[in-house]
Each structure stands twice: as structure tokens, then as C-alpha cells.
Amino acid sequence: MPLATILWVDDEIESLQSQKLFLENKGYSVHTLTNGFDAIEFVKQQPVDLVLLDETMPGITGLETLAKIKELNQQIPVVLITKNETENLMDEAIGSQISDYLIKPVNPNQVLLSLKKILDNKRLVAERTTSAYQQQFRNLFMALNSNPDYNEWMDIYKKLVYWELEMEKSDSPEMQEVLQSQKEEANTEFCKFVCRNYLNWVNPRSDDAPIMSNTLFKFKVLPHISKEVPTFFILLDNLRFDQWKAIQPIFAEYFRILEEDTFYSILPTATQYARNALFAGLMPLEIEKQFPQLWKNDEEEGGKNLQEDHFFHAQLKRLKRDDIKHSYVKVVNHQAGNELVNNIHNLLGNDLNIIVYNFVDMLSHARTEMEVLKELASDEISYRSITTSWFEHSPLFQALKKIADKKINLVLATDHGSVRVNTPHKVVGDKQTTTNLRYKHGRNLNYEAKDVLAIRDPKDAGLPVPTVNSSYIFAKEDGYLCYPNNYNHYVNYYRNTFQHGGISLEEMIVPVIKMTSK
Template sequence: MNQINILWVDDEIDSLKSQIIFLENKGYKVSALTNGYDALEFLKDNIVDVVLLDESMPGITGLETLARIRENNQQVPVVMITKNEAENVMDEAIGSQITDYLIKPVNPNQVLLSLKKIIDNKRLVAEKTTTAYQQQFRTLFMALNDNPNHAEWADIYKKLVYWEMEMSKSDSPEMLEVLHSQKAEANTEFAKFIARHYSSWMQPKNEDAPVMSHTLFRDKIVPYMDPSVPNFFILIDNLRYDQWKTIQPIFAESFRLMEEDTFYSILPTSTQYSRNAIFAGMLPAEIEAKFPEEWKNDDEQGGKNLYEESFFAAQLQRLKMDSRFSYTKVINHADGQHLVNNMHNMLDYPLNVIVYNFVDMLSHARTEMEVLKELAGDEVSYRSITASWFEHSHLHQALRKVADRKINLIIATDHGSVRVKTPVKVIGDKQTTTNLRYKHGRNLNYDPKEVLAFRDPRDAGLPKPNVNSSYIFAREDGYLCYPNNYNYFVNYYRNTFQHGGISMEEMIVPVARMVSK
């Protein structure tokens, strides 16, 4: 490690000689000055890693010196050291972006600990994270090979997401590669698990089935609702569990998390199937039977999610619930501004449904636009761009407008997405659908080892557009490509985020309840 340069500014610097020697013996280089003016001159010509700054000094105070430092250098860490414990002094120091705050008299180990937190934090966190994951690796490996049920699969996925997000904070590419290999192995086993159990989950009143799209509202939202306050059910389209964990701290600035869980998206893990199922409280085959005019199959003309509001009204009626609700769908900037302007009016309704479409649009736009491929090139940057969007979104702005009112907030999604890497060759006729993670058609030709196939769509709770229609779903990180222009499409879609198929990222998705603080 390169030597760390410390600037210690204190008008009683002579009394700190023993502490300076202590730090120098630990490998730090310490420059000592007695006033703020000299410190500012020193910083013009010298690179410093940390400034230790006394608050009470003649000439200009530590706070005044700090303000001058920040005018020229926003990055250098500053530790304020003071005898003054007054709250207003602490508040002003913190507001001026100090890195740490120590009360005199300080002992050498206090200063050393502060320096380690500032300078060695990333390295220490990386070492601790790597060691902790190494200890967990075997536990996760055993869990994967212990025939997990759907609840245990959700727990495995949450743990893998946790470690992926922790690893992304540290500089440990070797261990991150090990984690990605374990996650890929988990997705292989997960696809086998879905292949064994999915058809049985589609059977009515199967008590072993997880909460899924069509039972989400009944099982995970109705019990959360508070009849004494306005309830907001916010569905953020295509929000993976790791993306939820990324934006959760922003929600937490205004709302208190009461409960967090996951549920399973139905297949295909795409908006027209999973979201319609959520609002109708039915499987797609049931929706088609009950609403034949409104349901649209992939190969039919017209919008596929135009009737969510009427599907939802019918579900409320079927559940014998209060039928008064507002429904708002945000798919562009104007819709977002309307949401912000109308937020207070929603407080008059017992239930407000908000469908927000940005993350899904980001996923699709990333496929088409080179600049977004660069900005969201992997899971880490995809999470980062999601957090940046939410922090500056109309949705966040709208929620902050009512954060001071007593409300009940339920956040969910319809499906997730997975970064595809492995092309799978499929042959179909002209009527075969174009989706990359699932296809349905009459004459599909494929390798059965590479997909999950339902020759009778009704086994998967899906409509059967034609007598010979069947569905196939890509597993793990596969994506389905036709032989025509095969190499072009393989290269064009590799490493894009897609949905519709079978992976933990697409199927195990978040639902959470929050209340006003």
C-alpha cells in the first residue's frame, strides 16, 4: 500500500507529538500545522489523503477552514476534532460534509480507527466480505443439492443477491467470478425444479403452490391493506429483486418497511401474461375464457395490457371488496407529471393502483440503444441506473408529496429479467412468435434439453390459440434464435436483459409493504 499522507491542523500541535509518532510508526506520513491559513496554503501545493482539523483555533476556526477547503476540494476526507460538544457545532460540521467527528481528548487508537474507516474501509470490507462468502459457499452449495422447495428456492436466491451486491462493493473479481458460477449452477437446478413442479402449481387449490401472479392480490396484498387509511398498490414493471433492494433505501427515507417477501411470476414471465394475471386474479387461460374480447394472444393485433383496470374491478367484485379505487398507468413523462399533480386527490380513495413502466422500457431500450448498453452493461450498472432513475422519478416525487400523511404502501412487480448469454436454435413457421425467452406456435422444432416445453398450453394455465399450439421457454441465460440470420441475432442480443423465460431473476420477484414514518 502506498504511504498515506495526513495533514493534522491544531493550534496545540506540540501536545500531540506522541500521537503523531504513534501514527508514523503505523506507516502514515503526518504533516503538522497550527492554523487554518497555513493549512489552506499547504493544501494548494500538496496532495493529502486525510485532514485532521481542530475546531477551535485562533485566526480562522476549524469550521471556517473546512468551508474554504470544500470550495476547492470536495473529495478530501476531513475529520473534525473539537472540545465543543454543542449540537449546533456538530450539525454545522456535518452539514459541511465532514467525514468523521471526534471529541477531545482523543487517544491514538481513536484517531487510528477513524483513519482506517476512511482509508482502509474498502479493503477491509472486501476482505471481510470475501471471507464471509467463502464460509457461506458450502452452505449454499448444500442447500442447492438438498431438493429445496419453492420457499427455500426464494431464500437461496435472496442470499445470492445479497452476496452479489456485497461483492460489488469490494474489489474481489476472483470471488465474484466464483459467485457468478454458483449463481449459474443455481439457475440450472432452478430450471429443473420448475420443470418438475410448474404444471402441478397450475392445478386449482394446490396447497403446495407458491404465491404466484394470479394469487398475489388475494394472498399478499389484501391481507396487507389497512381499511382505516388510503392504500397505494404500486406495480413497477420488470423490477428484479436486486433492483428492489437497490431502491429500497430511497423509499426508506420517507417510509418504514413493515414486511418484505417474494412471490413467483407465472410463465411466460412477460407483461401481458403476468401483469394481466395479477390484476385479473386469474391464469391467462381463465382470463381468455371469461374475457374473450379483451384477451389478446401474442400473434393478435392490439395492445396486450389495455384492460387491467376492468380486470381488477372484476377481481374486487369477486373478492367482495370495496369497489372504489383509482387506477393510474405511467408510460411517459406527461403521465408522470399527471401522477405528481393528482397525488393528493388519490387520498380520497381507499385503494389506489399505480402501474409504473420505466424499468421495462429501460430493459427494452438497452437492447436497442448502444449508449444504454454501455451505461447498463452488467448487473451492477443495471442496478445503479435503476436507483438513479427512481431517485429522480415522478414516482418518487409523487410519493414524497404524501409521505407526511398516514398511508399504506404496497410495492410489487410483475416479473424480472435476466442477462442472456447462451443462444438456443429454434425452428418455427411464420406464425411462431418472436419473443426471445419464450415462443408459441404450431410447428416448433427445438432441442428438448435446452427448453421447457408445454405441448398442451393448458398444462401451464395458458390459452391455446390453435389446435396444435405449444409453448417453449428458455432456461437459465438462454435466448431463442431462428436459423435465418442466426449469427447476426446471436451477437445483437447477447448480454441484453430479457424476460419471458425461466430463471430466478425473472420468476422470484419482490412484494413489500411500507407505511408512513
């Protein structure tokens, strides 16, 4: 089986027989023709992996032949071989979508290098990726087993995401399986780590705690606000670190990325808790105490995230930063997105502009409900791909492009991530028990202790006590919490959906990215 089928078209092909032989000895099948007309007929009738095409031939030129070949099959790579180095010829050739060009006289190694670059690139990258991960596997394994602290956990998760994205280039299902297994092991250890340390981070407030939702603005955003350069703080809801990495190249075209960091979402890793904590700069229990009329518990009617701007005003006042001139915009539908595009220039007069953009969360909920989205976002790779495709065509990106040439700073963050759930856990509770799949609170909850982190007294975790004797439970790893009635239906309905509220690397370790205009 040849490595690839090459068609070489040159009116002096007889003088290139040694080159043909050289490529055949390297494992390629090489067909030779002397003119463009025959080449076009050949491509019509035979599968070809690459065409080597002489530019100057009698009858029909290389560029004319190239145009006809591309009409027949846009995907065939064509390498133009020419004596002519004039700039306008090169422009025309590149505009006609050649994959490479070589200047005569060509030597066999030049041709081989071009073939490898075009045809073998994917295979070579895949092989290198697999080999590099094999070398890193042991380092990651040792890091997991060396009792990492919260900074080291952020580093481990970033490395796992890096390899997950790299493995997309590899066609080795075995290595992808090994990585998946390593990720699962990391999540198991991470959940143990959070269970041991979480209450110390939030109550009493430890000096040795990671930056979390409630301290993000204080430590990561407000110190960098200046009167000279406006800052845009964009909260893209439910954005995991791997989804950030997928859209990073789009941002990098327009902005200089200064710092790619992560922080810890509080528990529950759900919008109502994590996002309110972020804007208030307080844990949910403190928000409820300071704003009893504004905080709503899970079971109460009405929107749970309608007071973010009010909470943020109070945070600025508490931190004595209420001299910061700021705006707050929430985008929950396409029309609001278009209004942002039209209004973005008017925000440049503020010191700080907060833009809360809801899409990824809607995507994850819609994916649960709609069969077509389950097909489109069946796994992490396609989930990232949909997020990228959405962002590229979103009003948010249009708005950012409009101000990319202005002197601005940009901070992109999120409230929490999500995890794909696969392992159902049975939970029994009374009528007051909440319906969330990754966390629940209520009285008399019945569950398997090993499946969850249980907080008997919510105040210990900085959480409100919705009803007397309420306790909270948080699902770990890829677990989801189902009631016994109609159990099998719900198990099957929610399996392999993206959920949030519990404890996993994907939900808790989330991006905060600092950028500036180029």
C-alpha cells in the first residue's frame, strides 16, 4: 500500500525519472504526464492525493491547469514547480490555492520535504503528540500522587486540558483512552482534596485559601482598574477552561493575552450562588444577611440573578472603590446582543464596563432538552466546537472587534464550569428537597455517604439555611443525583448531559484571562 498517490505533470518529465524513482523508493506511487489536458482527464478518473505541477507547459499553462483541477476537486493539494520567481506569478498562484511552490531546478529532497509537509503533517503531529504525552504521563501521575495544594491542582488541570486538546490531533484511540482514565483519576483525587479543605477556605476565612468567586474582583480585577484606560470585564457564563482554550486563538487575533489564570468557583457551582458571590464579593450567607429582601433561595419564585449590579455597587462601596465609574450590561438574547454591538463605543468613557453574557449555560440546558443538540454536542470535543462556532458569529465578538483598535484592557472570566455526568446516585428526600442534579438541599436527605460531600450545617460553607435542619449535598466527579421514583427514566434522560453545581475540576477550576489591545 503506497503512502500516497502523486501525479507529476511536466513537459520535460523524461529528465525527472531519477526523481520519480527516488519518491517511489520512499513509498509513494508516482504517475507522470506531460501536459495539462491529460492531467485534468487523469484527475477526473483517478483518485490522487497530491499534484506536482510544472508552471510552464505548451498548450495549457500550469496556472490554467491548476484552476481546472481545483474546479474538479477543491481538496487536492497542488505544488507548483516554476522557473519564474516573479512576485505577481506567486501572488496569482497563492491566490489560486496552491499548497506549496518549488523553484526549478528541484532536488529530490526538496520534493520529499514538500510532500511530507503537506501529506504527512497530520500523521507526524499525531505521532509526536502521542509520544510527548507518553513522556508526560509519568510526571502527571507523580503530581497527582504528591498531595498537591490548590495552586498545583490548577496547574494539573491546565496540563490535562492541554493534552486533551493536543490529543484531538492524534488518531490514537488507545492514548486518548489513557488520557481519559488519567483525567478520571485526577477528578477522584481532586474531589478528595476539596472535601478535606473546602470548609477551611470559606469558614473561618483562611489566610491560605485560593482566589474564589467571592474574592475574584478584589484580587484579580479592581487592582488593575485605572482612570486612563477603560477595562471591560466580560463574564461568559458556564465557560470551562477547555472552552476558553478553544476560543483563545480568536481573541489572540485582536488582543494581546497578558495572563491566563484560573480561580475556584464556590459551591454550589451554580449561577445563583457563584455569580452572586462574584459580584457581591461575599459568600451567599453574607449576601442573605446584608440583603434579606434581595436574596432568593432555590425554591423561591422569581429570578435568582437579578440583583448583580446592586450587589456590585455595594462591593465597590465596601472596598472604598466607589469612585470607579462603571456600567453593567446583561445579554440574555440576540436582540440584547445587537444592542451591545450598537452601544459598545458609548462605554469607552467608563473606567469599568461589566458585560454578563449568557450563552454557554443556555447551550448546556438546551442540550439536555433537545435531541438534535445531544447529537451535535455529544462529547467534550463537539461541545468545545459548538462554543467556538457560536463565539465566532456572536454579537459579543462583533462588539469586541469594534473596540479592538482602541486602548482598552479586557478581563474575561466565568461563574462556574460544567461536567458531563455518567454515574447516577440515588437520593431520597422530602417534598422540600431541591431538584438540582449536582447538588441538593433539604431535610432528612438519604444518600450514600461515599457519593457526595455532605454539609450538615450550611453556615459552615457560607450558605443560607433555607429551612430549619436543611443540609446540602454535592455530587462528586461525574455523578448525578436522582430520586427513586421514576428512577430509570431520569437516569437515562440525564446521562451524558453537561451539568453543574457539584465538585469536579471542570466545574470548580475556571478561567480568568487578562488581555489588552494590541
